[in-house]
Structures are given as C-alpha cells and as structure tokens.
Amino acid sequence: MTEVIIQIQELTKQYPGAKELALRGLDLSVKQGEFFGLLGPNGSGKTTTISILCGLIQPTSGHISVAGHKIPGHLNAIKPLIGLVPQDIALYPTLTFVENLSFFGHLYGLRGQSLRQRIEQCIEIAGLNNFADKMIKTYSGGMKRRANLAAGLLHQPKIIFLDEPTVNVDPQSRNVIFDILQNINSNGTTIIYTTHYLEEAQQFCHRVAIMDQGKVICQDTPHNLIKNTAGSRDLGEVFLNLTGRHLRD
Numbered sequence: 460m461t462e463v464i465i466q467i468q469e470l471t472k473q474y475p476g477a478k479e480l481a482l483r484g485l486d487l488s489v490k491q492g493e494f495f496g497l498l499g500p501n502g503s504g505k506t507t508t509i510s511i512l513c514g515l516i517q518p519t520s521g522h523i524s525v526a527g528h529k530i531p532g533h534l535n536a537i538k539p540l541i542g543l544v545p546q547d548i549a550l551y552p553t554l555t556f557v558e559n560l561s562f563f564g565h566l567y568g569l570r571g572q573s574l575r576q577r578i579e580q581c582i583e584i585a586g587l588n589n590f591a592d593k594m595i596k597t598y599s600g601g602m603k604r605r606a607n608l609a610a611g612l613l614h615q616p617k618i619i620f621l622d623e624p625t626v627n628v629d630p631q632s633r634n635v636i637f638d639i640l641q642n643i644n645s646n647g648t649t650i651i652y653t654t655h656y657l658e659e660a661q662q663f664c665h666r667v668a669i670m671d672q673g674k675v676i677c678q679d680t681p682h683n684l685i686k687n688t689a690g691s692r693d694l695g696e697v698f699l700n701l702t703g704r705h706l707r708d
C-alpha cells in the first residue's frame with residue numbers, strides 16, 4: 460500500500476482576535492506521490508491549511524505529520540523536504556531571475572557547482588533562458604508565475620505545495636506549468652495544490668479534497684466523486700452540489 464506522506468487529524472485554527480475558527484476539525488491524508496487537489500470556496504481554509512503544513516503559522520489544536528515528522532514540533536526536519544509556491548509572487552522584483560534563484564538557493568543551503576547546476580535547470584524548466592538576466596519586474600504575468608514555480612523547485616523538495624499556481628495565467632503558460640508539475644510528479648514528487656479551476660483539477664489530480672467552512676467535506680478521486688454525487692456530470696457540478704450556491708464573500 461502507498462505510504463501516507465501527510466496526515467492531518469482534527470486540525471483547528473483560530474487566528475488571533477478572530478471570533479470564528481478558520482479550521483474546525485479538518486481531517487486529510489495525502490499519499491506519497493499523489494497529485495492532490497485542495498478545493499473549496501473562498502475562505503474555506505485552503506491557504507490556512509497549507510500555511511500550517513509549511514510552518515508559517517501555528518495550529519490551534521490537532522495532529523499533523525509530514526513525511527513521518529510531527530509538526531509544529533519537528534519543523535526543522537520537514538523544511539528541507541517541502542517547497543511552497545505561494546499565491547502571491549514571492550520573488551524580488553528588482554533582482555534578475557538568476558539573482559533571485561541564487562538568493563533562495565543560498566537560503567536552502569545550496570552552494571557552488573550544485574547551486575549553479577540547479578539554477579541552470581530551473582531556468583530551463585521555467586522556459587526563461589532568454590530572460591534569466593532580466594529583472595522580475597519586467598516579466599509578464601505568465602513569466603512571473605513560471606519563475607515563482609521554478610524558485611519553489613530549486614532544492615528539489617519531496618513535497619511541493621502550490622497555492623493557486625495558475626491564477627491569471629494564459630493557456631500557453633498554464634500548459635507549461637502543468638507539463639512541469641506532471642513531470643516532477645512522475646519523478647516521485649508529491650504535489651498538493653489549490654485551485655478554483657475545477658476542470659483543471661479534474662484533469663490532473665489523482666485525488667481531491669473539497670473543503671467548506673474549515674472542514675474537508677469529501678476526499679476521493681474525481682471519478683468517484685462524480686459517480687457518487689447525485690446530479691453531477693463533472694467536478695464543477697460535484698463542487699456546487701456539495702458546497703451550495705450561495706456566495707461566500
């Protein structure tokens with residue numbers, strides 16, 4: 460049986476000063492090597508969940524293990540194993556792509572020849588060979604997204620978290636992004652990504668979890684969810700049938 464790489468039980472999160480819980484007893488498990496989609500309406504808790512898994516914010520209660528290590532206790536053991544591609548572009552706009560990669564590479568502890576090699580590979584992966592020495596602020600939206608993704612892959616993490624990696628991206632860049640993700644996934648990297656593009660999740664994810672109001676309300680393959688949710692011909696219909704049609708923001 461495939462090893463579980465992320466296990467979350469009864470996770471809660473209350474932000475300081477907030478009246479409501481952002482996560483209210485979330486259960487989730489992701490298997491080694493999965494391409495996993497974390498779906499849910501605005502405010503359902505996707506970014507909060509990813510931020511806790513990456514150690515950016517503290518959980519209020521619950522049990523979490525990542526690659527066999529408990530968090531928040533063993534974050535230092537987990538950090539080299541994970542990569543995060545945040546929703547907002549996390550690159551320095553007035554540095555070139557190469558300078559950004561060099562900066563983040565140093566943070567990950569890469570040096571010398573192995574850093575130079577990974578920088579070359581990441582430039583290639585992002586399809587930015589002709590722009591590597593240009594400042595990020597001169598990049599188009601799609602180029603920034605590809606650069607942001609490549610920066611998250613620099614240290615070859617075992618697990619990568621992507622928060623809406625294809626937002627505001629044209630179909631060409633989107634294809635490149637999914638080629639990259641499918642390629643690293645076929646080489647064994649576990650992918651957890653959030654999106655509001657449900658046709659994309661249906662096409663690429665082995666399994667998805669749908670969240671609503673701080674909980675996971677279902678978790679299965681897109682195929683099984685469509686089969687088992689009455690009146691649903693695709694994942695978009697599953698989503699609306701399970702989370703309702705009222706606005707969330």
Ligand SMILES: Nc1ncnc2c1ncn2[C@@H]1O[C@H](COP(=O)(O)OP(=O)(O)OP(=O)(O)O)[C@@H](O)[C@H]1O
Nearest residue numbers: 474475477481499500501502503504505506507508
């Ligand atoms: N720093 C914060 N302080 C207080 N409340 C927060 C904070 N960040 C998020 N929240 C609240 O926590 C809940 C979950 O938010 P979160 O950003 O995790 O949702 P999301 O599923 O990522 O939404 P979206 O699809 O819009 O990105 C929301 O009610 C949000 O208002």
Ligand SMILES: [Mg+2]
Nearest residue numbers: 505506507622
């Ligand atoms: Mg979010």
